[in-house]
Amino acid sequence: MKLFPIILLGFIISGCSQIKPEVEVVDKLPQGRETPIYVTAARQKEECKQALRQAGFRIVDRIEESERLLRVTIGIDQDVKACGKLNNVKFQLRFEGRTVAEANGKGWTGTCQPNILTDMSHDLWRKLFEAQIQ
C-alpha cells in the first residue's frame, strides 16, 4: 500500500519528462547528405526546418525540388513554459508513399533548451549518415 504513492509519482514524473529519441532507418538517402528534403508540418514548421538545417540536412522550400518528404507531427501540448511546449514528436521521412526513416521522441519544443526538435534532428542525421562518417 505504501508503494502506491511512489508508483503514482513515477507515472507523473515519466509523463511530464523528456523521452530520448528513438530512430529507425529502413533506407539510406541516395545522395547522402546532399539529398534535398521538403518538410511538412502542421505545427511549428519553421522551428522544425531550422532544427533540421542546423543538424546538417539540406532542407528545400519548394516541394518539386525534392523527392523526399519529411513529415513532422507534433502532438498535443502536455505542458507549457514561456519558451515553448512539451510535446510528443514524430519525424517520418517518406519516399514514394512509404516511410524510409522514423524518429520518435518527447520533450520541449519552441525555443526551449534542451530542445527535442534539435535532438531528434541530430539523432536522425547521425543514424542516416553514420556509415558515411566512419
Add this chain to the structure above:
Amino acid sequence: MKNFQSHLQKTGSALLAATLTSGCAYVTEGTKLGPITPPANSVQPFVEHSVSDFSFSLEGGKMVTSNFAGKLINENVLNAWVDRHYIRDQEYVENEAFTGKADYNLTLTGSQYGDSSIGMQILSGLTLFLFPYTVTTNYDIQFTLADVKTGKMYTGSVEESNKAYVELFLLFALPFTVNNESAMFERIGDHLYDQLYRQGAFQPVSSDK
C-alpha cells in the same frame, strides 16, 4: 445550373466535414491568410485532382482517414476555384490515376493536425455535449500542378489554422460554420491559385513557344 450543383457540392462537403468533426460546432474562419485578389485569367481549364502523401492526425482519435480528409480539402478548394471562374471544372481521381483528359493534374501533399484536449472531450461526452470543447485545426497544404500538354510542373504551399467550438446548442450555428469554412477555403484557394498563376500556370500558351 453547374454553379448551383457546385454550390450544393460545396455546402454538402462543408456540412459533412463539420458533422464529422463535431456534430454541433461553430468553426472560425481561419487566422493566418489574409484576403487577396489573384490576377484575372482568360483560360478556364479542367483540372483532375488526387491525394498523394497527406496525413491527418486528430488528438483523441481518428474520425476520418487521411485520404478522405485530403479529398475534402481538394474539393473545397477546387469548388471555390470553379465558383470564382478560375477553372472550368474539377474531378477527383483515386491514387493519382490521372486519365490525361484534363488540362492540368493536381496533387495534394501535406499535413493536417487537429489539436483538442482529450479530457475536455470526455467531459463533454459525459455531459452529452452540454459542456463545450474546442478543436484547433492546423493545415500545411502543398499543391503540385502538372500541365498535361507540356509536362511543366508548378507548386503552391499555404499554412492555415482555424478553431471549432463543439457544444450541443451550437447546432444553430451551423450556417455560420458553413459560411466560415467556405470563406477559409476560398482564401486558401486564392493564395494557392495566385502562387501557381504567378509561376505561369493557367495561362494561354503563346504561339512563339
